[in-house]
Amino acid sequence: MTGLEAAAKAEAPATSATPALALVDLNKAYGALKVTDHVSLAFDVGELHAIIGPNGAGKTTLIHQISGLAQADAGHILLDGQAITGLPMAARVRKGLARSFQITSIIPGFSGLENVALAVQARLGSSFRLFGAVAREERLNAPARAILETVGLLGRADLPAGLLSHGEKRQLELAIAMATEPRVLLLDEPLAGTGPEESAAVIALLRKLKGRYTIVLIEHDMDAVFALADRVSVLVYGRIIASGTPDAVRHDPAVREAYLGEEGL
Amino acid sequence: MKPLPEPSATAAPPLPASRPGFVRREWLPIILFVLLALLPFAAMLGPEKYTLSLVTRVMIFALAAISLDLILGYGALVSFGHAAFLGIGGYAVGILAAHGFQDAALQVPVALLASGLFALLTGAISLRTKGVYFIMITLAFGQMAFFFAISLSAYGGDDGLTLASRSKLFGLSWLENDRFFYGLVLALLIGCYALTRAIVASRFGRVIRGAKENPVRMEAVGFSPFRYQLAAYVISGMICGLAGVLLANQAEFVAPAYMAWQRSGELIVMVILGGLASLHGAIIGAAAFLLLEEILSGYTEHWKLIFGPFLVLVVLFARGGLLGILARVRGKSGGGR
Amino acid sequence: MTLSLFLVQTLNGLQFGILLFFIAAGLTLVFGVMDFINLAHGVQYMIGAYLAAMFTALTGNFFFGLMLALPSALLFGLLLEFLIFRHLYARDHLDQVLATFGIIIFLNQAVKVVWGAAPLSVPVPEILSGTVVLMDGLLYPAYRLALIGSGLAIALILYILVSYTRIGMLVRAGATNAPMVSALGVDISRLFMVVFGFGAMLAGFAGAMVAPILSVEPGMGDNLLILTFVVIVIGGIGSIRGAFIAALLVGLVDTLGRIFGPFLLRLIMDPSAASQTGRALAPMLIYILMAAVLFFRPAGLFPVRK
Numbered sequence: 027m028t029g030l031e032a033a034a035k036a037e038a039p040a041t042s043a044t045p046a047l048a049l050v051d052l053n054k055a056y057g058a059l060k061v062t063d064h065v066s067l068a069f070d071v072g073e074l075h076a077i078i079g080p081n082g083a084g085k086t087t088l089i090h091q092i093s094g095l096a097q098a099d100a101g102h103i104l105l106d107g108q109a110i111t112g113l114p115m116a117a118r119v120r121k122g123l124a125r126s127f128q129i130t131s132i133i134p135g136f137s138g139l140e141n142v143a144l145a146v147q148a149r150l151g152s153s154f155r156l157f158g159a160v161a162r163e164e165r166l167n168a169p170a171r172a173i174l175e176t177v178g179l180l181g182r183a184d185l186p187a188g189l190l191s192h193g194e195k196r197q198l199e200l201a202i203a204m205a206t207e208p209r210v211l212l213l214d215e216p217l218a219g220t221g222p223e224e225s226a227a228v229i230a231l232l233r234k235l236k237g238r239y240t241i242v243l244i245e246h247d248m249d250a251v252f253a254l255a256d257r258v259s260v261l262v263y264g265r266i267i268a269s270g271t272p273d274a275v276r277h278d279p280a281v282r283e284a285y286l287g288e289e290g291l
Numbered sequence: 292m293k294p295l296p297e298p299s300a301t302a303a304p305p306l307p308a309s310r311p312g313f314v315r316r317e318w319l320p321i322i323l324f325v326l327l328a329l330l331p332f333a334a335m336l337g338p339e340k341y342t343l344s345l346v347t348r349v350m351i352f353a354l355a356a357i358s359l360d361l362i363l364g365y366g367a368l369v370s371f372g373h374a375a376f377l378g379i380g381g382y383a384v385g386i387l388a389a390h391g392f393q394d395a396a397l398q399v400p401v402a403l404l405a406s407g408l409f410a411l412l413t414g415a416i417s418l419r420t421k422g423v424y425f426i427m428i429t430l431a432f433g434q435m436a437f438f439f440a441i442s443l444s445a446y447g448g449d450d451g452l453t454l455a456s457r458s459k460l461f462g463l464s465w466l467e468n469d470r471f472f473y474g475l476v477l478a479l480l481i482g483c484y485a486l487t488r489a490i491v492a493s494r495f496g497r498v499i500r501g502a503k504e505n506p507v508r509m510e511a512v513g514f515s516p517f518r519y520q521l522a523a524y525v526i527s528g529m530i531c532g533l534a535g536v537l538l539a540n541q542a543e544f545v546a547p548a549y550m551a552w553q554r555s556g557e558l559i560v561m562v563i564l565g566g567l568a569s570l571h572g573a574i575i576g577a578a579a580f581l582l583l584e585e586i587l588s589g590y591t592e593h594w595k596l597i598f599g600p601f602l603v604l605v606v607l608f609a610r611g612g613l614l615g616i617l618a619r620v621r622g623k624s625g626g627g628r
Numbered sequence: 629m630t631l632s633l634f635l636v637q638t639l640n641g642l643q644f645g646i647l648l649f650f651i652a653a654g655l656t657l658v659f660g661v662m663d664f665i666n667l668a669h670g671v672q673y674m675i676g677a678y679l680a681a682m683f684t685a686l687t688g689n690f691f692f693g694l695m696l697a698l699p700s701a702l703l704f705g706l707l708l709e710f711l712i713f714r715h716l717y718a719r720d721h722l723d724q725v726l727a728t729f730g731i732i733i734f735l736n737q738a739v740k741v742v743w744g745a746a747p748l749s750v751p752v753p754e755i756l757s758g759t760v761v762l763m764d765g766l767l768y769p770a771y772r773l774a775l776i777g778s779g780l781a782i783a784l785i786l787y788i789l790v791s792y793t794r795i796g797m798l799v800r801a802g803a804t805n806a807p808m809v810s811a812l813g814v815d816i817s818r819l820f821m822v823v824f825g826f827g828a829m830l831a832g833f834a835g836a837m838v839a840p841i842l843s844v845e846p847g848m849g850d851n852l853l854i855l856t857f858v859v860i861v862i863g864g865i866g867s868i869r870g871a872f873i874a875a876l877l878v879g880l881v882d883t884l885g886r887i888f889g890p891f892l893l894r895l896i897m898d899p900s901a902a903s904q905t906g907r908a909l910a911p912m913l914i915y916i917l918m919a920a921v922l923f924f925r926p927a928g929l930f931p932v933r934k
């Protein structure tokens with residue numbers, strides 16, 4: 027794997043440390059449609075790296091490939107320099123790579139607390155334990171409550187998750203992802219469908235999380251992106267057309283061209 | 292092209308009571324078990340042998356239905372071949388007895404082992420498929436077991452195998468006593484109920500329940516549901532195998548018909564009829580099914596003309612099965628789940 | 629001798645496969661388009677057989693009987709759809725299993741009440757009662773040949789219907805993505821009714837056609853239903869082409885396996901053991917086939933819905 031690691035280093039910018047996550051020449055096609063077209067990116071430890079792009083650009087599909095929900099046709103994915111390409115999603119999570127979903131994916135019949143405690147349980151292992159009421163296990167509930175407190179959902183912890191408001195569900199998604207104790211967090215439009223107040227809450231939360239994890243953020247809300255991101259990459263028709271600091275990307279002519287008329291930057 | 296590959300769990304309605312009363316004390320099962328325990332005394336006033344034999348049979352099928360509810364109700368794994376385990380348990384008794392091994396101390400472990408192995412093997416293959424395909428592949432395995440039993444010409448083939456007597460218990464013939472046998476079956480029913488109750492409330496059970504509602508979410512927090520589902524399938528198969536041991540003893544007879552697909556269908560019907568994912572719903576469903584059959588057939592030979600439409604009406608008008616009705620009567624929403 | 633035996637058995641297998649196809653065609657569409665598990669599809673086959681027996685006895689002519697049985701089977705199917713099935717489309721599979729299981733129990737008993745518990749037999753129509761010499765020393769009943777022929781014809785008609793007509797296009801689209809079809813403004817409940825009625829009629833037709841060669845009795849659809857499920861699962865749910873190929877495959881494997889299995893086994897074990905093992909294995913063959921297919925292709929040979 028040394029060749030790969032070298033390749034990953036080469037993709038990374040000036041920093042000498044191994045990137046937290048690196049994509050090396052990733053490709054994927056659905057029939058004739060190239061949804062991921064020679065994508066190479068490196069994400070530094072602790073940075074918040076936003077990926078933006080118009081609808082259908084292939085952002086979600088990219089997250090699917092990184093998380094293992096979909097497999098890339100070609101290319102490599104390195105987590106802390108280690109190849110995770112081809113591993114199933116669950117194995118990647120156990121290696122410290124968590125994700126949230128653009129379309130809320132929670133367990134509606136479980137309470138918010140159980141949703142998060144489930145993720146804690148996955149991390150702690152010994153899920154073949156057939157006895158002992160899991161609902162009363164403080165070893166699972168205490169960390170879950172702490173995380174719910176961080177995302178501001180503690181007051182609603184005992185409600186079935188299916189009954190939470192949309193914004194609360196988005197927060198719960200984040201809490202579940204955090205509970206797996208990831209090093210890298212892939213967030214697919216955490217603000218999708220949230221109202222102004224809810225989205226302000228989520229943005230505040232993201233600001234809190236920034237620096238704690240390496241975050242790959244996909245988002246259409248440009249104010250949020252430019253307020254939060256350390257770096258921004260622009261994905262159009264499956265290709266990365268620009269990557270850099272928010273300011274550099276904002277003034278990049280290729281980006282302006284791709285975006286003008288579609289969305290105001 | 293389907294532009295919506297993303298998983299979502301929006302389909303499942305939010306059910307507040309999907310945590311089946313871990314905290315709240317459930318009175319219904321306790322009442323049920325107390326009634327079952329008192330029944331032999333009441334039976335002495337009437338046709339004792341008939342009553343005991345009927346209710347013993349009910350409890351045995353309740354045990355089988357509980358085993359199915361564990362994977363069907365809590366794991367959404369619709370096994371359409373579960374009767375195979377009844378047959379495996381039954382044939383373990385029959386075949387061993389035919390070779391002179393009449394003691395339950397040997398028969399039960401063999402039956403459990405055989406059911407467990409069959410479950411492990413068929414489960415490992417079946418669980419690769421999803422949804423309807425899972426239903427159908429478990430059906431296929433059930434049919435294989437059925438035809439295999441028919442081919443056992445040394446053990447009666449099509450006609451089955453009559454036991455010379457009930458199993459011995461460490462050399463003693465206690466099972467021949469109907470009251471003792473009733474008590475034993477009841478004890479096993481309560482034991483397995485408590486066991487499955489504990490399982491669904493455990494860490495393991497939480498994984499099974501989560502995988503039922505949203506498998507993608509389970510993987511996204513780091514679980515591979517397959518191993519857990521397979522383990523649940525094996526546990527379920529073994530409990531059902533135990534029910535088969537009891538059924539063979541109750542009827543003093545085993546036959547391929549134990550494994551017919553209609554039998555598997557009946558087990559599913561019992562579970563849904565009582566109310567899914569509550570365990571005691573399975574007991575109520577088995578009782579309702581068998582008692583209704585018994586009562587109706589006492590009135591008319593064409594009792595199926597009533598029983599069939601009854602099932603249809605339950606589906607159309609009584610969501611959540613009999614427990615669902617009970618919950619609505621008590622004015623509590625979802626109390627049966 | 630063995631060659632002609634082989635040919636006869638192959639024809640028998642084909643004929644069985646075609647019978648399975650009639651039933652499977654409707655079931656796979658109902659399943660594929662409506663996502664509806666209809667256990668009662670087998671009793672519709674039984675009803676077809678009983679109707680044919682009744683009308684043949686009434687008119688004294690099998691073809692008149694057939695002509696009357698078909699629309700009656702269709703009407704019966706539509707009646708069931710109207711009374712019960714349409715209330716189940718939106719339910720989950722378990723509710724569908726429970727309700728249609730209830731229908732099986734009811735109808736199996738109802739035919740006993742109406743037509744008696746004893747099996748009915750229907751004479752083979754006069755003009756098809758002879759045998760046909762297919763080649764030297766190979767005789768085959770004309771009626772069974774007619775059955776195969778009509779089966780192939782119907783398969784062809786079905787293929788054309790599904791491939792080239794508007795309703796066929798809707799059916800195909802429905803099998804791939806039903807919500808989309810209904811979002812496009814197609815009256816999905818009408819489509820469902822048509823598909824359902826058509827499936828019921830095909831099953832009824834199958835029942836009517838076999839009435840002269842099998843005994844017409846209560847429960848005759850039960851085991852066939854399971855075989856039909858095997859067929860549509862092997863073929864891929866919702867795929868007519870898959871159902872056709874899988875039906876022939878199952879028909880041939882089942883028929884030939886029963887006859888030639890013991891022969892083949894004799895090569896590797898002594899005769900009595902071979903015939904015993906052969907008899908044991910033969911009925912399991914198709915289930916083994918199905919498990920194997922699903923092992924390698926979890927959505928059948930011709931998956932429709934991706």
Ligand SMILES: Nc1ncnc2c1ncn2[C@@H]1O[C@H](COP(=O)(O)OP(=O)(O)OP(=O)(O)O)[C@@H](O)[C@H]1O
Pocket residue numbers: 056059061079080081082083084085086087088128292293294295296
């Ligand atoms: N399973 C699939 N099969 C075929 N095409 C697909 C599949 N999944 C996605 N696509 C197509 O790939 C393209 C990229 O989709 P993707 O969901 O990744 O876009 P996106 O950038 O996340 O868009 P949005 O901003 O709307 O979320 C789209 O054209 C979509 O239709």
Ligand SMILES: [Mg+2]
Pocket residue numbers: 085086087128
């Ligand atoms: Mg997206």
